[in-house]
Amino acid sequence: MILGRSLLSLVQSTRSPRQLASASSLPRISCYGTRTMSATAARPDPFKPAKRVAGQRQDVWSIVNEAAAASPVQPIVNMGQGFFGYNPPKFAIDAAKDALDRVECNQYSPTKGRPRLKQAIADAYSPFFGKKINPETEVSITTGANEGMLSAFMGFIEPGDEVIIFEPFFDQYISNIEMPGGTIRYVPLHPPKDGATRTSPASEWKIDFQELENTINSKTKMIVLNSPHNPVGKVFSSEELQRIGDLCVKHNLIILSDEVYDRLFYVPFTRIGTLSPELYERTLTVGSAGKAFYATGWRVGYLIGPEHLIKYVAGAHTRICYSSVSPLQEAAAVAFEQADKQGFWDESRNEMQQKMKRFCEVFDELGIPYSDPEGGYFVLANMASVKLPADYPFPPHVASRPRDFKLCWFLIHEVGVAAIPPTEFYTDANAHIAEDYLRFAVCKNDDVLETAKERLRGLKKYITQ
Incomplete structure (x- = not known):
């Protein structure tokens, strides 16, 4: 995707x-x-x-837009934001068009979601959970996965309650937890110590389980997981999930499992809610039709879980936005019904893995190590070897941020490629963990990936081995 000077209006809109x-x-x-x-x-x-x-403080998105608008290299190749550079599959597009012609699909849907979509999701996920999911009591449709998670927090978190999340985190978790009065406790994923010199699998980002248990106290009510993980690309192993689950049982915690990239995995993938009936009873599994079908603008998300959890999520969702977009729910239902028949899941997973390999060739050429993703469509590249000129004119609001913000600004201005600085997804105390990394989204057309690679080769003169 290309960013240009037209984004100046977006920058202006960020003024107070x-x-x-x-x-x-x-x-x-x-x-x-x-x-x-x-x-x-x-x-x-x-x-x-x-x-x-x-x-x-100024958010990362407006800083990237500002840099893109001011860059002398135009148009900018946007490898930062995680939206797709191509359309959903034809069977999903056709279903959306058909839904718009039906009267009932242009009116309010039931607050918990359209029956056809709930049934399609129950049918699609029952084999993974080893049980027949009840579409009426164990599925709730939301306006995107983000609103679904907000509904989960609104349904269970009250002032004084604590929620544990892992760093780096999806930035929306923070406000979603804080709005109902929750307090966040952070536990970092620890990268491999030689990440600056060696490409390594994303699995090497590890949890310190003693650190995790020490963070749990009498106020802890919920823990948030994300697998496949954004931005690390880590797929948590069944052993890691079992250890997390054991702690949640021991301390009676709810598990919110953010699995929006659940169809894009390149190693064996386990859902924590499937490990045992006991864990299913405390787990809310979050999914995204937008991520699954290349349609992030559709804003169709869903939660799966036991009735005693789902009913309160649905109750909060009703008060937040009442119901979600009807024609796109119907289209998502058809998409889930058709995906297996069309061989779509295998095709999408294979295509994304090929895109990942295609794009990462440039880092292999440049000797830039990266965290080899096990799932999702993001890759973290370690830019420790890229030496920024000592006198480079960074604006004050960038100069005061960690090194990855400077790297991001530098790449946009010098080579015309936008990435995301991952310290935006850390607390200040732990930002040092990721300040040499940049996050790139590979869910773009192949010609865009090739353009980005060619431009990134312009970093050669700044690299010291």
Whole structure:
């Protein structure tokens, strides 16, 4: 995907209301009459934002957009954001078009989801769980996996409750947990010590289980897993999942298992909720039709779990957005029904693995080690050997961030490739773990991957071995 100067409008939109007001001193016409008013005439700070959104530093997405808009290399090749560079399969697109012609598919769906989609998901997942999933009581459809996770937190987390997440984390976890009043406890995944000099499998990012258990206390209510993992690409082994599960049983914790990349695995993949009936009873498994069918804009997610958990997720979802998009739910139902018949799962997994191999060839050429992904469509490349010029003119809001933000800015300006700095997915205390890495998304057309590779070869003059 290509980023260009048209993104300048996105950058401008990140300015605060106060900055926007000061940008123009022209009088304005009131919609209630002809009297002119200044934007700040009433009082200097008329509306105080909630603490949950106030004082946030500039986010990684707007920094990348800003860099892309200002880069002398145009257009920018976007290997940062994890959206697909191509359409969903034809059977899914056709189903969406057909749904738009049906009256009932353009009206409200039941709050827990359209019956056809719940049934399709139950049918698709029952073989994995070794039991017949009840579509009425064990499946809930949400407006994307992210809203599904928010609904899970809203359904169970109250002020004072603690939730454990692993670093690096999907950044939306943070606000989703904090909004209902939860407190987050962080446990880092530890990368291989020689990650700066050796390409290694993503499995070598390890949990310190003593550290994990030490983080659990009487206030801990939930633990969040992500496998296949974004951005590491790690697929947690059944042994690791069993150890995590044993701790959750011992301390009576709910497990939220974020498995949105569950169809993209390149090593054996285990779902924690399938390890035992006891673990199923405490696990909410999160899935994404958008990730599964190359349709991230459809915003169709789902949760699978026991009735005593799902009913509260569904209750929170009803209050957050009532119901999810009807025609795209119907299209997702058809897609799940057709996927096996069309051989889609094997095809999509093989294609993504080939894209990963194709793109990582450039790192092998340059001698840049990376974490070889076991699942998903992200790759972490270790850029420790890329030497940034000492006098490079980074803007202050980039210069004050960890090294990976500088690497990201540098790549955009010097070679025209956008990546994501993974320290955005860490607490400040643990950001040092990932400050030499950059995350690249390979879910793009092959010609885009080849363009990105050619541009990245421009790093040769900055690499010291």
